Amino acid sequence: MVCNVFDINLNPLGTIFSWVSLVWDEYYNALGEAQLELAYTADNANLIKANRYLSIDGSSHLMLIESVEVTKDRLIAYGKDALNILDKRVSTETVKAENGEAAILRVAGEMVPWPCFTVGASQGLTDMYTGQIDSGSVLDYALKIAQELDIGLQVLFDREDKTLTLTCYKPAYDGVIRYAPEWGNMGDVEYTQSTLQFYNVAVVKGTARSTDSSGEVTEAPVYVKTGDLSAEGAARRELFVSASESMEEGESLTDYQNRLARYGMQKLSEQADIESIAFAVDDSVQVGQMVGCRVTALGLTLQARVVAVKLTSENNNVTREAEIGTPVLLRRG
Numbered sequence: 001m002v003c004n005v006f007d008i009n010l011n012p013l014g015t016i017f018s019w020v021s022l023v024w025d026e027y028y029n030a031l032g033e034a035q036l037e038l039a040y041t042a043d044n045a046n047l048i049k050a051n052r053y054l055s056i057d058g059s060s061h062l063m064l065i066e067s068v069e070v071t072k073d074r075l076i077a078y079g080k081d082a083l084n085i086l087d088k089r090v091s092t093e094t095v096k097a098e099n100g101e102a103a104i105l106r107v108a109g110e111m112v113p114w115p116c117f118t119v120g121a122s123q124g125l126t127d128m129y130t131g132q133i134d135s136g137s138v139l140d141y142a143l144k145i146a147q148e149l150d151i152g153l154q155v156l157f158d159r160e161d162k163t164l165t166l167t168c169y170k171p172a173y174d175g176v177i178r179y180a181p182e183w184g185n186m187g188d189v190e191y192t193q194s195t196l197q198f199y200n201v202a203v204v205k206g207t208a209r210s211t212d213s214s215g216e217v218t219e220a221p222v223y224v225k226t227g228d229l230s231a232e233g234a235a236r237r238e239l240f241v242s243a244s245e246s247m248e249e250g251e252s253l254t255d256y257q258n259r260l261a262r263y264g265m266q267k268l269s270e271q272a273d274i275e276s277i278a279f280a281v282d283d284s285v286q287v288g289q290m291v292g293c294r295v296t297a298l299g300l301t302l303q304a305r306v307v308a309v310k311l312t313s314e315n316n317n318v319t320r321e322a323e324i325g326t327p328v329l330l331r332r333g
Helices: 043-045 082-088 100-108 138-149 251-269
Strands: 005-006 012-016 021-028 033-039 055-058 063-071 076-083 095-099 115-121 128-133 152-158 163-169 177-180 185-195 202-213 217-227 238-242 275-283 290-295 300-314 317-325 328-332
Touching: 012 043, 021 152, 063 082, 063 275, 076 082, 082 138, 082 152, 082 163, 082 185, 095 100, 095 251, 100 115, 100 128, 100 163, 128 251, 138 317, 202 251, 217 251, 238 251, 275 290, 275 300, 275 317
Parallel strands: 115 163, 177 290, 202 238
Antiparallel strands: 005 012, 005 055, 021 033, 021 300, 033 076, 055 063, 063 076, 095 128, 152 163, 185 275, 202 217, 290 300, 300 317, 300 328
């Protein structure tokens, strides 16, 4: 394995063949990061600088060096996935009730250009984002939408074309059960069940404004219910939400109520009915892959997303660990 270094315009600057340690973490819809520790030499100090990119064999991702620290005889570089380019740009676009992939690509595509960065073609993902975002870093937009809709984000490096391309992806489950403790490829199973933070109906309070014939403005509370309104009995969990934004000038009551409903859906998306399993798998899985698993002892068959792959290289030993996200339970028994 080698580590290559590129400048901000993706021109190759040099190659590193040995290091004290390397940590390289890639995530499905969170921000990956890297840490490279080298012996301090004049050549290494000249090569490893902030605002340069790192790459390693077998990965199409780049890490942008954010900081470099020199301590005694060591030089340590800290980097983040090239996706963090989006954190260097701000948007005031409004995203609401629209296709999630299209919204991510639109906001990123309209930002002030970054060297060699481009937005890729749509992959045809159909998930709809029901919340609302009005401002923030472009990374805030991308992560909020992607995490709510289980969409993967990747900035892929094309060395020949010298481009970094933002794309969305969402690998589907192939229906095959490939992992089980009795097969020796699924270990350290940890099961959690909790409804502590689970809500499925939001009651949103807002403030409506009206103007009478004399021009006097009055305010009154208005309430909107949203979510799984058909839920009954113990299956219904209501969350009270107080919206800080009042009606805007010229906004109709209906439009305001719709905006409150979207705000309520956004708050519900932050709640969780947790029935999760964490377990270790072999190193053949890829970030974003859906894996099928069976845990006979718990009577569970499930599919789960690989949300991270973490590589550590130290003392000539390389380890690769997959991290499994919240699963989708298929059936019990």
